[in-house]
Amino acid sequence: MESHSMDQKPEASIDNGEPRVLGMVAEFDTPDALIEAARRVREEGYEHFDAHTPYPIHALDDAMKIRPTIIPWLVLGAGMTGTAIAVLMQYWTNAVDYPFVISGKPLFSLPANVPIMFELTVLLAALTAFFSNMALNKMGRPSNPLFSVDRFRSATAEKFFLSVEARGFKFDRVETKQFLEGLGAAAVEPVLETEAERSSKLPRPLVTTAIILGSLALVPPAFVFGMRAGTFDAPRLHIVPDMDFQPKYKAQTENDFFGDHRANRPPVEGTIAIGALDLDTALHYGKNEDGDYVTEFPIPVNAETMARGQQRYRITCVACHGESGTGDGMIAKRADLLAQRGTSGMSWVPPTSILDQPVQDQPIGQIFESITNGIRTMPSYAQQITPEDRWAIILYLKALQRAGSATSDQIPASERQRLNAMPVEATDGQATEGEDE
């Protein structure tokens, strides 16, 4: 049952040196006797009394007329406060204070907030239930005057007790004692204030222990502050070294064991990586064995290769050189635009049109060399495109060149008729430039 305190109010305010009576405690043998006594004590008009039993007895609530607890309301209020705090906090942090789009969701999107709403609701409700229970039951007091009554120890074993506090007008140490005895109590004893309770001084051993423990508690923080403020030559302590220190050399570090002081060992001269053997100079360098540019394709020339070349061209080359190879790719257009606007730090060499006569006249081996090693602002594409694909792209380039310099009589008659029938429009490039302005 609830353990209400015997508050330290004396029955009489005169201090005559005797211990003050804080209340009366009556012992009963059976729960029924206790329930009946509790009912009678309440009916008699006592306000400050309590029952103490070894196990919960439901009928006591009714006999003592204990009011319903307000804890449920506190818990409900705290839970809903938690929900509200969670919503407002997440609204403030996500949508106001530091707006940041996550996963393309709206800045304030309720589903993402629900878990926190749930957690804070439960947290505040649970903490409120726990601490309000502690507070309303006056828990946390180290002692209670009732403990000074020897007989009271059996309240946790086999006896049932009723305590009446001395505060309140109804209490009289003689009459109350008689009244309780009249209720069938096996024994009635006064609860006296002990010597320790009368004295306002703390017990000496307690003070000494507190001072020692308090001083010792200052040592670890002092040690930490000292370490943080100072500088040290020795490396920091590794309490758990795990695999932090290993007897090996790391790449790109110095190593005195080798004459060149490098930890990295270069491969043995003449080493060729698997798949990197390039004896076919035409295929890999675009040159014959005399060092002249080749003019014949070292790969099969057919529709399949052409299609492959077109596909590769449109992946890798089209960004700068454009669909038709004239140098009107998206990057080129954008760069031209920025250069026209005078954006600072902007310098730009437009890509060469592959329709230019000098490029048309180049042997295909030279074009291969340009793709492989890069030329002017164009970087090397040897890493991105395999030699076979480079040749396929060149084959497609040749097709583009042929198409770009073709005359109308080279078009098949049926196609020519269809093209003549189409309305004349601005070319693609001009239209796009117009939109850019």
Next chain:
Amino acid sequence: MNQERDYRLPEGLAKKVVPVAGILGIGGIVAALGLSLAGMSTMEHLAHAYLLGFWYFVTLSLGGLFFVLIHHLVGAKWSVVVRRVAEIIVGVFPVLFLLSIPIVAISFMGDSTLFRWANPEEIAHNELIQKKTAYLNPTFFAIRVVIYFGIWTMLATYFARTSAAQDSGHDPAKAYRMRQLAAPGLILFGTSLTFAAFDFVMSLEPEWFSTIFGVYQFGGGALAFFSFLAIFTIWLEKKGSLPTTVEHYHDIGKYMFGFTVFWAYIAFSQFMLIWYANIPEETGWYLHRQQGAWGWMAIVLIFGHFVIPFFGLVSRHIKRRRPTLLFWACWILAMHFVDLYWLVMPSMHGGAHHSEPTTGIPFQIVDFLCWIGFAGLFVAAVFWRAGNRSLVPMNDPHLADSLAFRNY
């Protein structure tokens, strides 16, 4: 408690209720079939409405099985006085098994009336279903249905029989044995429930998947069971057939409150992961159920299935008064219908992946006729099971504790 008293249904009541409820039940389903044949509804709609009514009472009965098993497992004392009622309710599984035959039969028809995975034409151009045909095919489906109902009937029969055998003698070993078997029983229960939920409801949209779906169905089913238990026990007490007190209703009310939150917790857990990941193959299911009439129904579920009953049931004073508890029990049973409607019905006309958002009122008369049909058959089965049996396990070692039970 007066130990000389017997707690049974009033004399001759079962004999009166079983035929009335049974005829009502068969009449409801036949009427739904008749209306559909007469053109007031489609066979597709009827099949879904039938599945809805079927699954409503399967989940409710599974909630009862859970109640029996978990209370044996933890050695609960308060619930002993209402446990026999739960044992009687779970006795309906054989009836539900018979009622599952039309659903299995539809899956063998080879069209998309109910399950698109049963339609060879659908499979032919749906690569996602093709990958799942090893599991989702009519034969294996039929085998699994037999296994599920086998497990449930076996568990229900064992615990009901052993408990009934307790009545005729003082043998505490029986209580101990039931407690031992409740643990493996719960494992069987959880596994079979999960896969049954996958098969009967989740596979209506065979492209979609959610591993938490079984738990979701468990939450809703247990909640529906506790609500039904509250209604049934209050009615039995009024008839003088059960010595329950307000303390027992208080505990059943706590279950209703707890599972209201549990249902919402699981439903939201399923939703949030899919919403956050935003992967089309998962979100389609929810997108379809958030548009048109289904979207309104989803809002009704959030408030009607969680927020409103949460505040309705949170107070102990409501749980400890029979009329208020009855009100919320009926409310939750209605909401369980809405919940399952929202799960099952949007799967019609190709479901999330093929159909257009539904506008207007989706309910049809056959939906309610089917539900009434199943409710009638369910009630008939429960009363047939109850018959003249004792509604209290008279010699259970914890019966006295249960009768004297009080909430703090």
